[in-house]
Amino acid sequence: MQNIKNNNIVLIGFMGCGKGTIARKLSKASGIFAVDTDDLIESLANKTIKEIFEKYGEDYFRQLEKSCALWCEKSLTNTIISTGGGFYKQKNLNKIGTIVYLQTSFQDIIDGFKQSKNYLKKLEKRPLFKDEKEAKKLYDSRVMSYKMVADKIVDIRGKKTKDILKEILR
Ligand code: S3P
Numbered sequence: 001m002q003n004i005k006n007n008n009i010v011l012i013g014f015m016g017c018g019k020g021t022i023a024r025k026l027s028k029a030s031g032i033f034a035v036d037t038d039d040l041i042e043s044l045a046n047k048t049i050k051e052i053f054e055k056y057g058e059d060y061f062r063q064l065e066k067s068c069a070l071w072c073e074k075s076l077t078n079t080i081i082s083t084g085g086g087f088y089k090q091k092n093l094n095k096i097g098t099i100v101y102l103q104t105s106f107q108d109i110i111d112g113f114k115q116s117k118n119y120l121k122k123l124e125k126r127p128l129f130k131d132e133k134e135a136k137k138l139y140d141s142r143v144m145s146y147k148m149v150a151d152k153i154v155d156i157r158g159k160k161t162k163d164i165l166k167e168i169l170r
């Protein structure tokens with residue numbers, strides 16, 4: 001952990017791939033605190049992601065993501081950072097920390113959502129996932145970019161959490 005950029009780990013990947021869950025488990029396993037960019041944005045705006053999209057639109061949300069990325073670069077060290085699915089586009093991403101892409105298939109994401117108890121709540125936070133066909137298009141359009149910006153790609157399909165954590169920390 002000593003030689004990673006800013007000593008931060010930045011988890012990127014598509015909506016619903018489990019960035020927040022992995023971040024929390026990584027935090028527990030390593031004793032390093034974790035933050036989530038969507039939570040930071042919600043606190044700054046004092047609004048939920050759903051409200052931000054509904055009241056101000058996606059462009060405004062992306063501006064908040066930019067402010068958040070600049071703040072992360074300036075203010076965070078020795079932190080695990082889980083990000084929103086579109087955060088990978090931030091120009092300063094590689095200055096924030098070591099970027100780990102949690103790679104999985106669209107089908108696994110859909111299956112994960114459908115199996116989850118709070119399915120509707122999860123969809124609320126994700127206005128860009130309301131329409132499955134549109135979400136698939138978005139996934140296809142982003143897959144290559146996630147790989148390109150990543151310092152490390154961890155394929156999480158069918159893996160046990162403890163093995164995913166080991167791979168991230170290796
Ligand atoms: C988004 C992903 C969401 C949230 C917002 C936009 C995206 O976060 O930031 O709804 O553009 O992919 P999760 O990846 O945690 O779902």
